[in-house]
Each structure stands twice: as structure tokens, then as C-alpha cells.
Amino acid sequence: MIVGYLGIGEVGSAIELLESMPTRDTAAWNATIFGLSENDLGEEGLKLFIRMKESGPSPDKNTFTSVLTICSDLPTLHLGRQTHALTVKAGFDHFVAVSNAMVTMYSRCGNMDFALLEFSCMKSRDVISWNSIICGFAHHGNGEVALEMFEQMRSTDVQPNHITFVGVLSACSHAGLVDQGRFYFHMMRCKYFIEPTTEHYTCVVDLLGRFGLIDEAMSFLDEMRADGFEIPASVWGALLGACRIHKNVEVGEIAGEKVLDIEPGNSGIILILAEMYLSIGRKEDAERIWTRMKEKGVKKQPGCSWIEVNNIGHVFLSGDKSHPKFCRIYSVLELLHTEIEAEIAKSNAASFQHVKVA
Known part of the structure; x- marks a missing residue:
């Protein structure tokens, strides 16, 4: 019942049910912690984990996997390290799922040295292990290292999946490896017979666009349509970003309008279009799109960033x-x-x- 309530977003009912249980076993705690994480309530999941430690049964490997995943999503490195220590103390650090969660946690928190150290200490690795380290290096701009890890993966018995190639193509994009990006996209389709998803197309469009290959990116979109894909906002957004960098207002205008057709409330796209118009002196067009933004009641979402200092989180909003x-x-x-x-x-x-x- 707890799993069912959390599965449909009825968080309050799930918590009430947990509280009403005369005895709670590990499965009940785990289901609730995991469910809170899935409902974007990771902080509440961590509080529940602390209660479980104080009064409930001993955490198991599933508990630690869920908690490490929450630390990845927040992200919070100091809590992740504490959980890592508890995992080692409890003797669950040798389980593949737990180690995978550790690699992901360190990667998402920006500590790739610890992520690689944990990955290297694993006695066995599955596709999630390799995906975590490849995507981690790709996300932090170490494209060449990510590709080296992928080539190491290919020398093992573990077969890459669609997430692996999202990391590989993203690595190519961050590192500016256009030819390699084309090669790996072809490899994905023809060697591993993995059908491209929206994420793969977005990575390739971003890769081509970053280096001014706007015409090739447009041809790639035509190929995407031919494959039966309806081009999503993320792909058009990647193309718009490229047009902004390379001052291609003509294609940028097409890409921006396509995004707004799909997401009329996307304030970021409106502001980028206005900026592009102003950069070439088309002030009237910029004012027109600002008026459109006001008429539709679209408001710019403030930027947000945070940093941890001495284990204390500090949140900053734009203009605050x-x-x-x-x-x-x-x-x-x-x-x-x-x-x-x-x-x-x-x-x-x-x-x-x-x-x-x-």
C-alpha cells in the first residue's frame, strides 16, 4: 500500500500509513525512503533515514542505495560521504548496486577522483557501473577520459546501452570531437542496434551546433523526422543555443519559434530570441517578443545556485x-x-x- 500511494504521488497517505504501523520492518522504511526520493522529496527521505537509524531496524543494502541516490540528486557531498562511511561500517560496500550508487553520488557532487577510486575498487561491474563513470566524466567536461572509459568497457563482456551512448555523445560534444561523435552515433545504430532516443539526437545537434555546423545540424533534424521522430523542444533548444553562439539569427528564429510552439511558457527561449534580435539591431522584433511574453503572463524564473561551506548549504537566487x-x-x-x-x-x-x- 505504501508503494502504491507513493507511486501515484499520494505522499501524505503513504506517510500516515507508515506512522500507523504498529511495527515497521526494513522493507516498509525502504519503500517510503525510496518513494520520497522518487517524488522529489529527497530531504524528507533523509530525515526518515535518520529516524530509521535511531528507532527502526538496521538499514540494509537497499536503504543505503536509496540514501546515496538522494545525496546524488540534491546533491550533497558531506552527507554522501557520511553515508559511504556508514555503508562500509555495515559491510554493504561490496554490493554492486551500493557501489554504483556511490560512484554516481561522487560524480554528481563533482568529486571525480573519489568516483574513479570507488569504481576502480569494485570487484565486479555491470552496465550501470560503467554508465555512472562515463557520464560523470562527460558531465564534468573530461570528454577524452570518458571515451577512454568507454573503450575499456568495450573490452569487457558488459554491453553498452542507450544511456552509455548518451554519455559518450555528450563527451564528444563537451570535448569538441565532431568526427568521433559521428562515428559513435553510427556505431550505436549499426553495431549495437540501439535505436536513437531524444537524448542522443540532442547530443548530436548540440555537438554539430557548437562548432558552427548549423546546416549539418538541420540535415540531421531532417534525418530525425525521416526516422519517425517528432522533434522535441530540447533538440530545437540545442540548435537555438548554437545559433546564438554563431549569430545565425535566421535559423535561430526558426528554432526558437519551434520551441515556443511546444512550450509557450518557456521564458528562457523568449529572452534568447530577444537578445539575438537586439544583437543585429532588430529592436522592434525584440520589443514584439517581449510584449508577447507579457501578454501570455510568462515570467522569467530566477536563476538559483548553492554551495556548501563547512557542511552548511547556502542558496542564492538571482537578484536576491x-x-x-x-x-x-x-x-x-x-x-x-x-x-x-x-x-x-x-x-x-x-x-x-x-x-x-x-
Whole structure:
């Protein structure tokens, strides 16, 4: 019943049911913790895990897998490390599923050294293990390393799946490996007989677009249509991003309008289009699209970022000055900006002097 309630998003009913149980076994706690994570309530899942440790039965490998996954999703490195320590202490660190969760947690929290260390210590690895390390390196811009890991994977008995190739194609995109991207996309289809998904197409369009191959990206979209795919907003968005970089307003306008047809409330796309129009002096078109944004009641979602300092999380919203140390932070940023400008000026002066002497 707990699994059923959480499966349909009835979180309150699931919690009430758990609380009403006269005795709760490990399965009941695990189902609730996992379900909270699936319903984007990871913090509540962690609180429940702490209660389980204090009053419930001992956590098992499934408990630790769920908790490590929550630490990946938040992401919170210090809680992930603590959970890792508890896992080792409980003797569950040798289970493949738990180790996979550790690799993913360290990868998503940005600590690739620990992710690779955990991966290297695994006695056996499945496709999830390889996907976690490949996608981790790809996500953090280490495209060449991600591809090296993929080639190591190919030398084992583990067969890559569609997630593997999302990581591989993403790695090619981040590293600017256009030819390799084409090669691996072909390999995926013709060697491993994996049908491309939206994520694969988005990676390839992003790869081609990043390096100004807009026409090839458009041809790729035609190929996508021929395969029976309806081009999603994410793919058009990748193309728009490329057009923004390479100032291709004509194709960018097409891509932007396609996204807005699918997602009329996408404020980011509206602002990118307006910026592109302004960059070539089409002020009236920029004003037109801003008016369209207001008429539809679309509002820009504020950017959000966070950082952990001494195990305390600090959240920052765009335009928000409520943080108690805002003035100090802003002063340091101004100082860094001044130092960067001074270094740039020094570098430019040195370059000019070199040219003059030559």
C-alpha cells in the first residue's frame, strides 16, 4: 500500500500509513525512503533515514542505495560521504548496486577522483557501473577520459546501452570531437542496434551546433523526422543555443519559434530570441517578443545556485540580496573582477609589446 500511494504521488497517505504501523520492518522504511526520493522529496527521505537509524531496524543494502541516490540528486557531498562511511561500517560496500550508487553520488557532487577510486575498487561491474563513470566524466567536461572509459568497457563482456551512448555523445560534444561523435552515433545504430532516443539526437545537434555546423545540424533534424521522430523542444533548444553562439539569427528564429510552439511558457527561449534580435539591431522584433511574453503572463524564473561551506548549504537566487553575508560576498566578487581585468590588461599589453618588437 505504501508503494502504491507513493507511486501515484499520494505522499501524505503513504506517510500516515507508515506512522500507523504498529511495527515497521526494513522493507516498509525502504519503500517510503525510496518513494520520497522518487517524488522529489529527497530531504524528507533523509530525515526518515535518520529516524530509521535511531528507532527502526538496521538499514540494509537497499536503504543505503536509496540514501546515496538522494545525496546524488540534491546533491550533497558531506552527507554522501557520511553515508559511504556508514555503508562500509555495515559491510554493504561490496554490493554492486551500493557501489554504483556511490560512484554516481561522487560524480554528481563533482568529486571525480573519489568516483574513479570507488569504481576502480569494485570487484565486479555491470552496465550501470560503467554508465555512472562515463557520464560523470562527460558531465564534468573530461570528454577524452570518458571515451577512454568507454573503450575499456568495450573490452569487457558488459554491453553498452542507450544511456552509455548518451554519455559518450555528450563527451564528444563537451570535448569538441565532431568526427568521433559521428562515428559513435553510427556505431550505436549499426553495431549495437540501439535505436536513437531524444537524448542522443540532442547530443548530436548540440555537438554539430557548437562548432558552427548549423546546416549539418538541420540535415540531421531532417534525418530525425525521416526516422519517425517528432522533434522535441530540447533538440530545437540545442540548435537555438548554437545559433546564438554563431549569430545565425535566421535559423535561430526558426528554432526558437519551434520551441515556443511546444512550450509557450518557456521564458528562457523568449529572452534568447530577444537578445539575438537586439544583437543585429532588430529592436522592434525584440520589443514584439517581449510584449508577447507579457501578454501570455510568462515570467522569467530566477536563476538559483548553492554551495556548501563547512557542511552548511547556502542558496542564492538571482537578484536576491537577503543572504546575511551578501555585502562581504559582493565585495570579494568585485575584488576578483578587478584582479581579472588587471590581468587581462597586463596580458594585452604584453601581446602588444611582442607585436611591436616583432
